[in-house]
Amino acid sequence: MLLDFNAEPRPPRLALPVGVGIGKTRAMQRSVAGLLRSEALRGRKIVIGVPRHDLAEEQRDAFHALDVDAMVWKGRTAPDPTPDNPERLMCLDPSAPFDAMEVERIVETTSCKVTRRGITHICPLYNSCGYQAQKPRLEAAQIVLTAHDTLFHQAPNELGAVGLLVLDEGFWGAGLRGTDGKALLTLDGLRPHLGTVQCWTPRNQEDWEATADLAAQRERLWKVLASATNGPLSVVALRAAGLTPERCRQAAGLEHRRMRNPGITPGMDPGERRRRIASVLPKEGEPWAPPNRAAAMWLLIAEALENDHDVAGAVLVDTMSENGTVRCLRLAWRADLRDGWGAQGPILHLDATLRPELVTPFIPEVTIAEPLMAREPHVRVRQILRAPVSAKALTPGEDAKPRDRSAAENHRRQVSALIALRAASLRGRSASSPDLLIIAQKAAVDALRAAGLPRNVQAVHFNALSGIDRWHSVAGLMVLGRTLPAPVTVEALAAAVTNCPPLSSRGDVAWWYEQEERRIALADGGVHALPGETHADPTVEAIRWTICEGELIQAIGRGRGVNRTAATPLEVDLFTDVVLPVAVHEVLDWDDVCPRRQEMMAASGVVLENAADMARAFPDLWQSHDAARQQKARSVTFCYYRDLSNSRTSHSSSVVAYRPAGPGQKDRTARFDLVLIPDPRAWLEAKLGPLAHFEMIGGEAPQPATPPIADARGGAARPGRSRGRHHPRPPHEKAQQAAGEG
DNA sequence: TCGTATGTAGCCCAGTCAAC
């Protein structure tokens, strides 16, 4: 690490885009351990922010293995389960901190412990509190690991001086406020009159000077609010009303003085606490603008005036309430990384899907290094286009049309069969379970689990993947779909990041993104072009990319492709039309891989050849003998079905000959996968009734497993459709390859 | 005698795509 951690006045701030699975966290841990031994930090601590507490605990254990003293710091409302009480939180009386926050007091001195005039007020649960119990470890530790979210809240005093703040993985989302649309200020609460602008001294005496100053700025703002139409506050109107950045910042400070001190102390009887809180808050139904929220509004306006744009973070909207329509200002803004956690000192940020547009607002003057990526020669990627794996295609809501719901049922059945066949083809290929990891949207994962997953398969959903290493040895990954909120949602996030209205790019289509040509880079040097979403505003596009492409990159990274060898290859199947910065070995169409009903039958471990038996054994696939017969006549035998028929992907398959009892029954054969159906005779009798004849004939000699999807293209490929265009390799490259092969 | 295999005609519906 070539950083001077004591540089003045500008400490080093470095952001490193490091590819998924390269081992950036391990390298960081070793560097941090070395840094502590070098004493370059002069005894100051290192704070490491990670997305979630479970990742913090993993890193703590890794530091302990490096003989470094590390601890995980959790907030008051974080889970702290015990065998007796799995619901336990760090704070044993969460109502006390919530009450303190309602009247905007410091939680520690109003809920936990404080000494006033020689008298110590203390929470009765203080000595058994998980939050307090971690403080001695916090004081002693060299490294403090905590969730990104914590870094945007006040640091505990016991932390002491911080010499380096490490931000592991993308952190910007934890710093956004109001993006759920719930940070509202009613216009009634902002209308200037004594009840809404009265300020108080710290001793709860009326502060008339502050009240007059705040009233003057509220009057200016009211001129704008009273005549504005819905949408972002206009910078022209705000300026015309006489507001300036200085006046807004002054008003932000004055807003805090509207809250009187209720005089609540740690250990106070909850009834008395609520009575005191009620005495400083307006009565139910009276207009009120929470001071913290009003202060945030002023700061958003000040920033917009300074930068000469409308206030995207403060938007006039109509909301519905019990009393009808209420006009409100909807706020969304960006919190700052807190100084107490080291935000003003040296910062190192590591993220595989880092976007400068989302880092610089939080870390000004950050230096963003060139991306560091690694080759993955033992990873094979297939991308399947036009797969029905969107939320609508797999899991439409209850209010969806019957036609869409039945289509979704078919899609789920097809995807389940595909998973079962893929799992069979990869069985035993992983050093430890599972062999196959499915990554999809949460609703899709729930639906697939409900339908039943093979034992060697695990399914997880997007958005909870970063940093997890437990699937490093899976043999296969199937990534289904993508995450992509509508433009209006992403634009709202961007407004919170920048406070600036996004550039519009959507023309006549107001509800979706524009499309532009994207190119899948093929491993053989060619490209496959297809349309992809984009947004004209750089920040909106950065967020869109992070949520969509970034999450898919994180998903692929779970397989730790960088660490694979010829003996432990990884096969990735991408069921999405999104173009990613990875080399793709094969681009297929859903028609090429979509399992037919014969293949679904094969997925359960048996291939029957008799149409009547097919209909009897699988009534959900074929409703009648004729239906099974007709499909048998029409269908060509493809990939998965053929795999089991030929015993190529199922090393344990066996052919049996049988004849049901009764007149007119002829001899027929079937092939069974003995891992899934160990007793074919019992299975046949359960499905078809007593047998007049049964004989195990045996299977063909086992052959090396072949990826089933690749087989779909070999030989009997279906006439598939594709959204994109395949561009062959330039002739000179083909010639070079031919020369090399020759 | 019963059940299966094979062939053909025609209706229904799911999937797709263009237009709005």
Next chain:
DNA sequence: GTTGACTGGGCTACATACGA
């Protein structure tokens, strides 16, 4: 996002031949 037209697959119904 919705709607409507188009298309091909899925299924039923009918008939005939064959084998246990």
